[in-house]
Amino acid sequence: MYANSTGRYADLDKEYSPTKNSKRFLNTAQPDIVVIEQFLKITTEQTQNARKKYIVRESVTYRKNNFNASTVDNQVVDIYYKDKEHGSPIFVYIHGGYWQELDRHTSGSFVEPLVEQGYRVIAADYNLCPTVTLHGINEQINDFYEWLFRYANDTQASKISISGHSAGAYLSTLLFNKRIENWPGTERIVSFFLISGIFDLRECWSLPSVNPMNILNLDETSSKALSPICWELDLEFIEFAKRVNLQVYVIAAENDSDTFKGQSLAYAKKLEKHGLQIEFKIFQGYDHFDIIEDVPIKNSLINTYLLEKCINV
Template identity: 25%
Template sequence: MSGEIDPKIVDWEAQYNNRALVPDHPAAMQRWRETAEAARAAHPPVEIAYGRGPREVMDLFSAGEGAPIAVFLHGGYWQALDRRWFSGIAPALLARGVSLAIPSYDLCPDVRLGTILRQVRVAVETVRERTGARPVVFGHSAGGHMAACMLSEGRASAAVAISGVFDLAPLIPTSLNKALDLDDREAAALSPIHWPVPNGSTPGGTVLDCLVGADESPEFLRQSRMMADRWGAHGVETRYEALPGLNHFTVLDPLFDPESAMVARIAGLARASA
């Protein structure tokens, strides 16, 4: 699959509306809720305010003083969910000796996407200030987009983007844009596919994994492969993988298993940067 848009794909709504694409997504999201509640009971996080707003707060699940750390950026197309939905991914990383920070952020349409990116920058920098090292940043969907942005800006030691959206232009004609209110200019400016490619002269890392569920839409597969190919051609250590049997929601399932390759990869990147 090339990085170019397939001209036969004209129904952008069908390609990017993941809840419609996966009719049983409520079951997957219910599992997120249940595992999150169990994780918070077993490993109560420390709440850290990184700004003044009620959503400018992150949960820190600590694996102990001096442990390497990763930051998870949640999805929801920048207009849904918060940190408490995803606490369930903490135990797997804790089992491997890696701390985890999960920030919430404000949502569209209450704020614009550029504001969300500014908040995420502050959250990641807050983690760096506490630990003295740039963290691994990984994220899902909208969070995958923001993880790549943090790597481009030199704020992350490495990034793992799971089902990311790296070119925002295809979202403009979809119902998702009602809250985002993107035009061509803003979509281009906020798309990391167009951002500076991290290299050896930048202070952060140069490793980007683009993971996606093999059962996701052709557009999500294209976006991840395009990003890996584009940045890889300019010197970034990229990896593209379509994970068999997983859709846009179940693609997070490996994060709940401390023995999964996904968790092992994130933990290894975190240890390498500590």
């Protein structure tokens, strides 16, 4: 479906396995293992440092529906800020992990650069498969968005930016086919950052490397129904986005697979076709993981880009 640069269809297991496309640690016996270990180490340290340096309200629930009390419930957010929680802009980060891994304890990479610019940073968590299905995660994130806009309205946020990485970028798109213009607080949205996202599940849902033992609970029909590339954008959302001059930044890494880059480009074109303000950019030198690791590193490519887009909107 997404041909590689030579025009041939690629090894899908590799194309949908971000660890196998990094150019780092090639002198090690298992570079794909080392790259994810490095990612977990760095993002955990960044989160721990953020918790030590700033005020953080941990495990604030957004849960709307009942959840199995015998299971840990991750329908929560951590809210980071420096001086005040009211009146400041909000930056949301939704983690990736193929809906199966990671959590808010590795979601602190954006905190320092944005809190230092006067933002509150909200690290959103959710329950993982197979505790819930992918459809169930989508429902949880929709509940999160309702909470977010109430919270933004109640605390008089000056503006809202929403970002997601990989599967988190997918979850960031859930608003694009919803009628949100009448929700209090939605007029504060100014931008989305979709980073190395996956937007089409139709050729990967059956891959054991992506969906082992079908823990996402998908089939051919549902994988299409749950693919943002296949969704009809809500017409009222489109008009709302135009009215507020919503900016959508679709970002990929040079060393993402051809398929990941192709999906990002295809999704950017889909949004642009509907008249949304889109910027598509491939960051040279980065892979699927260090594009997040480098966010707090001052003057790095991704740090500079992020702050420029946030400050100028």
